[in-house]
Amino acid sequence: MPVELVEQKPQAALPVYLVAKDTLEVAALPPPAIAWARANGFSGEAGRTLVLPAEGGGLAGALFGTGDGESALALGALARALPEGDWHFASDLRQPDLAALALVLGGYVFTRYGKKPGKALRFALPEGADAAHVRRIADGVFLTRDLVNTPTSDLGPVELEEAARQLAAAHGADISVIHGDDLLARNFPMIHAVGRASTDAPRLIDMSWGPSDAPKVTLVGKGVCFDTGGLDIKPSSGMLLMKKDMGGAANVLGLASMIMAAKLNVRLRVLIPAVENSIAGNAFRPGDVLRSRKGITVEIGNTDAEGRLILADALALADEEQPALLIDMATLTGAARVALGPDLPPFYTADETLAADLAAASVAVEDPLWRMPLWRPYDAKLSSKIADINNVTTDGFAGSITAALFLKRFVEKTPGWAHFDIFAWNPSDRPYGPTGGEAQGIRALERVIAQRFA
Secondary structure, three states, X not given: OOEEEEOOOOOOOEEEEEEEOOOOOOOOOOHHHHHHHHHOOOOOOOOXXXXXXXXXXXXXXXXXXXXXXXXXXXXXXXXXXXXXEEEEEOOOOOOHHHHHHHHHHHOOXXXXXXXXXXXXXXXXXOOOOOHHHHHHHHHHHHHHHHHHHOXXXXXXXXXXXXXXXXXXXXHOOEEEEEEOOHHHHOOOHHHHHHHOOOOOOOEEEEEEEOOOOOOEEEXXXXXXEEEOOOOOOOOHHHHOOHHHHHHHHHHHHHHHHHHHHOOOOOEXXXXXXXXXXXXXXXXXXOOOEEEOOOOOXXXXXXXXXXXXXXXXXXXXXXXXXOOOEEEEEEOOOHHXXXXXXXXOOEEEEOXXXXXXXXXXXXXXXXXXXXXXXXOHHHHHHHOOOOOOEEOOOOOOOOHHHHHXXXXXXXXXXXXXXXXXXOOOEEOOOEXXXXXXXXXXXXXXXXXXXXXXXX
């Protein structure tokens, strides 16, 4: 990691002073620092870093503007703004774990294709921060980011399976995979239908970890490694980011990494239907009727609404053993982005306690989430004249809600279910991470799961 957290403050570590907006006069700063700030027009505006020179040369420290002081993750900007060397915070922090995590996340660089690593910084662990917890969370986030950032030429269904196998091996988890036509024999017809046109066979990845008698927690992630849209083909502009259509799978693997590293008392199961929605003579077609694992028949109104099809088969499998908690994550609809933008993923659940826990965790760890309704009157929009259900609506309204309602048809036995319609991407640089693949919702979920099943 470009930012290394150290338990003991290095002897030569330089101080970072946090300054709220327009508080220079009352901030506990050395007089030379105040004078330098005034000379450089620094008033504590959010995100600005000002390096302090030392008498006779060198550095005396740095100032960082916290603005209104609402976001601990804003401190991640220091990872890119500070000169290389050893640093420490000059005062106690209100959220030391988040501050430490911000530094580590802010130093992330995806280097697989030649981009140079960021600056090497050593930061003394803030007092009160849990170093092991910070590293577990950061490792999970980095795994998610790396997977989403990798193009499909190097991360198709085969490689996604290998990534899951590597994670399983690292934590002693069991893993099995159903490939190709075996999906039909094992009753996963919609996963097979969506992925059969690709040269990489579709598959269902099934990983298990933890004591068999512990509470069951099941994570399901959409693993569409590339989405052409199928025969309802996307325009070229719509395909540019489709390497990230496996962002749901990447996020549940990142969350699984956090859970297993923490050795939480759960029986964890991770299900990833991994496919590429390609175009070939055997591709599934608009107007086809698919039979699902659950027996529900689905008319295909649009082949570009494929993610919900593969999730449906995986959710039906998960629901059969009625886990204590069932989470699915997917880059499912553009409608979610229209409603809430790229930074605020919606989640859907009928479990009021789970909804409240997720909302509280979202605020506590600065992992934005927003609950959206499973509005039952919209269920009728998914009707079909020849099958039990259509995979899309005809009017184009409430696309994220109707997608969630579609998935809900396949979860009947498990009350503690939540669906997350994530973007899995930073469209611009953030203090805590650069443009590119992003973990969304999994830090909040880790907190909820740890609190429930520690």
